[in-house]
Structure formats: C-alpha cells, structure tokens
Amino acid sequence: MGFLKNLFGGSPRTITTEPAGLKFVVQPGQSVLEAALGQGIAFPHSCTVGTCGSCKCKLVSGKIREIANFAYVLSAEELQGGIILACQAAPRSDLILEVAGLSDRHLTPPGDFTGTVIETVDLTHDIKRVAIALDRPLAFDAGQYAHLSAEGVWGARAYSFANPPRSGGCETLTFFIRHVPGGLFTDLVFSGGLTGKTLKVHGPLGNFWLRESRAPLIAIAGGSGLAPLVSMLQDAAAGNVGRPCLVLFGARAQADLYAHEEFAALGQQWNGAFKFVPVLSDEPVNTGWAGERGLVTARIAAHAKDYAGSDAEAYLCGPPPMIDAALPLLRELGLRDDNLHFDKFLDGSHGLHRQE
Numbered sequence: 001m002g003f004l005k006n007l008f009g010g011s012p013r014t015i016t017t018e019p020a021g022l023k024f025v026v027q028p029g030q031s032v033l034e035a036a037l038g039q040g041i042a043f044p045h046s047c048t049v050g051t052c053g054s055c056k057c058k059l060v061s062g063k064i065r066e067i068a069n070f071a072y073v074l075s076a077e078e079l080q081g082g083i084i085l086a087c088q089a090a091p092r093s094d095l096i097l098e099v100a101g102l103s104d105r106h107l108t109p110p111g112d113f114t115g116t117v118i119e120t121v122d123l124t125h126d127i128k129r130v131a132i133a134l135d136r137p138l139a140f141d142a143g144q145y146a147h148l149s150a151e152g153v154w155g156a157r158a159y160s161f162a163n164p165p166r167s168g169g170c171e172t173l174t175f176f177i178r179h180v181p182g183g184l185f186t187d188l189v190f191s192g193g194l195t196g197k198t199l200k201v202h203g204p205l206g207n208f209w210l211r212e213s214r215a216p217l218i219a220i221a222g223g224s225g226l227a228p229l230v231s232m233l234q235d236a237a238a239g240n241v242g243r244p245c246l247v248l249f250g251a252r253a254q255a256d257l258y259a260h261e262e263f264a265a266l267g268q269q270w271n272g273a274f275k276f277v278p279v280l281s282d283e284p285v286n287t288g289w290a291g292e293r294g295l296v297t298a299r300i301a302a303h304a305k306d307y308a309g310s311d312a313e314a315y316l317c318g319p320p321p322m323i324d325a326a327l328p329l330l331r332e333l334g335l336r337d338d339n340l341h342f343d344k345f346l347d348g349s350h351g352l353h354r355q356e
C-alpha cells in the first residue's frame with residue numbers, strides 16, 4: 001500500500017495555519033506555498049524558488065520533505081527551531097504551521113499566460129517601459145509582479161506590474177525594465193529584438209499590495225522601483241483613497257529620472273496631501289539641479305518626521321542596500337514592523353524579488 005502511495009505521489013494533506021486558523025489542502029506534487037497561492041491564500045512569499053526566505057514559517061506539527069535544502073537560506077538556529085520554507089516544503093502528513101503576517105485577503109491565484117511584446121518606450125537611457133498584450137485578461141493586486149520567461153531561451157525574470165489593475169483583469173500589461181548589460185533578457189529588450197515576440201507570463205505573485213488603512217503612506221523607491229508604486233498609487237487615486245502620501249525617489253542623476261507625468265497627474269488627482277521628492281546621489285555640480293541631493297535614505301527623517309510615532313505605513317521598492325538602510329530609519333521614526341512593506345530587487349534588473 002505504501003508502495004502504491006509513493007507510486008501515485010501520496011495523498012492530499014491538510015494544512016492548518018496558526019494563529020489565523022486558515023486551512024488549505026496540498027495535492028501530491030505541490031509545495032505548501034504553491035497550494036496556498038493556488039487557493040488564493042495570501043501566504044507570505046516572494047521568489048517562490050527557495051532563495052529569499054519570505055515564506056519562512058514554523059512547523060508546529062507534522063512531517064515534510066525538503067524539495068530543496070533549507071540550509072541555503074535558513075540559519076542553524078532557525079532550522080533547530082523548526083522553521084521551514086513553504087515554497088520548498090512538500091507535506092508528508094497533515095501539518096500545523098505557524099505563519100506570521102498571514103493576511104485574510106484573497107489573492108488571484110497565479111496562472112500561465114501567453115504575451116506578445118507590443119511596444120517598448122525609453123524612459124531613461126537604461127530603463128524602458130515594455131507593454132505586453134496577453135492572450136486573456138490577468139487580474140492582480142497593484143504592487144504584485146509576474147515572471148516573464150521564454151522556454152529554452154531564458155528563465156523566469158520577475159517584474160512588477162507598472163500599470164494599475166482593472167476590474168475583470170488587464171489584457172495589456174506594462175513593466176519598467178532596466179538594462180543589465182550582458183543579461184540575455186534585457187539585452188534583447190534593449191536591442192529591440194523582443195518586440196513582436198511571444199513570451200510566457202506567470203502571475204500574479206507577491207505580497208506587496210496596499211493594505212487597507214486611513215494612515216499616512218510613505219513610499220520610497222530606487223532605480224526601476226517606481227513600477228509597483230506607480231501601479232499602487234494610480235489604483236489608490238482612482239479609488240479616492242484619502243491618505244496623506246509622501247513619495248521619495250532615489251536616483252543617480254537627472255538622466256535617471258522618469259515617470260514625471262505619472263507623478264504630476266497623481267499630485268493633481270490625489271485626494272489629500274501628496275508630495276513627490278526626487279533625490280539625486282551623483283548629479284554633477286553646476287547642472288542647474290535645484291532639487292535634493294544625497295542618498296534618498298538620508299532624506300527620510302527630514303520628510304517623514306511629521307509621521308513619527310504614527311500608524312503610517314511604508315512601502316519600499318528598490319535595491320537591497322537602499323531598503324536595508326531605510327528600514328532602521330523608519331523604525332527610529334516609530335513605524336511598526338507590521339507597517340513596513342518592501343520589495344527588494346535581488347539583482348540589478350529586478351530579476352528576483354524579496355517582499356514583505
């Protein structure tokens with residue numbers, strides 16, 4: 001009997017989460033995360049491939065099989081304490097898992113779509129807006145992302161949706177794609193070789209969405225990290241979200257600034273205080289730049305001081321050093337950990353995410 005179970009891949013297993021009390025079923029051959037997302041459960045995650053650690057949770061009871069070795073991501077203390085990676089765990093029995101930050105929000109289960117690149121537009125010298133038409137509408141939450149891939153050509157690259165969602169889903173998606181010289185995918189995008197070509201779009205993925213609240217919003221982006229914030233803020237503006245909003249955007253020089261029109265329109269449309277502050281770290285002197293200079297993180301305290309000790313929420317998207325520098329500064333201002341949400345680029349192209 002055991003032989004037959006192994007042959008046919010075992011039995012469905014029931015997962016119970018604590019403290020939320022959510023239950024879901026994992027079919028044979030699925031990881032815990034795959035099953036949760038397939039059932040619309042907002043299980044914390046990001047990369048989905050065992051590299052970011054966002055899906056960490058505690059095995060309270062039951063047995064699992066490691067699909068990939070957890071030790072690449074988890075510390076010895078975490079392993080000893082029963083921490084597992086949901087994206088790399090296949091249950092061998094029913095499980096009870098302790099999952100921090102599990103929201104009761106229903107997310108659209110990810111699916112596979114076929115897309116055709118219909119337009120690429122220069123935003124800066126090394127960032128393009130890429131529009132992809134899909135074979136059918138894709139529904140997502142503003143702030144989420146999709147994997148783009150071409151079988152046998154390049155593997156999955158993660159890019160945030162830069163357009164706001166629409167009821168019934170979007171038939172055309174836009175992404176901000178930064179050129180990484182020597183990178184197969186972005187070299188193709190920047191040589192024009194992708195226009196008219198088809199690719200696979202898998203999504204939506206990610207836990208980076210605007211939480212419901214009346215509290216002030218602090219959004220901080222670096223590089224091509226404006227994409228999910230544009231999507232999120234345009235969606236919020238259309239929904240008449242009346243929350244004070246501060247956006248800090250870190251770039252190297254004026255040549256790296258983009259999305260001016262989007263933020264000008266948001267400033268007009270926003271129901272409440274809205275401030276967009278670009279901060280340049282390497283703008284040469286004598287260029288006439290009258291705006292702020294330095295690292296964007298060095299400007300957080302000055303601009304966000306009015307929100308110190310409040311219920312303000314922060315949404316950060318960009319390179320890891322920016323996010324790692326910003327988080328302690330936001331905590332110093334008194335923002336709570338559960339109000340800090342971020343989407344880290346784990347490579348220069350926004351090719352991998354870590355979100356919380």
Ligand code: FES
Pocket residue numbers: 044045046047048049050051052053054055056073085086087088
């Ligand atoms: S390690 Fe599981 S989602 Fe990244």
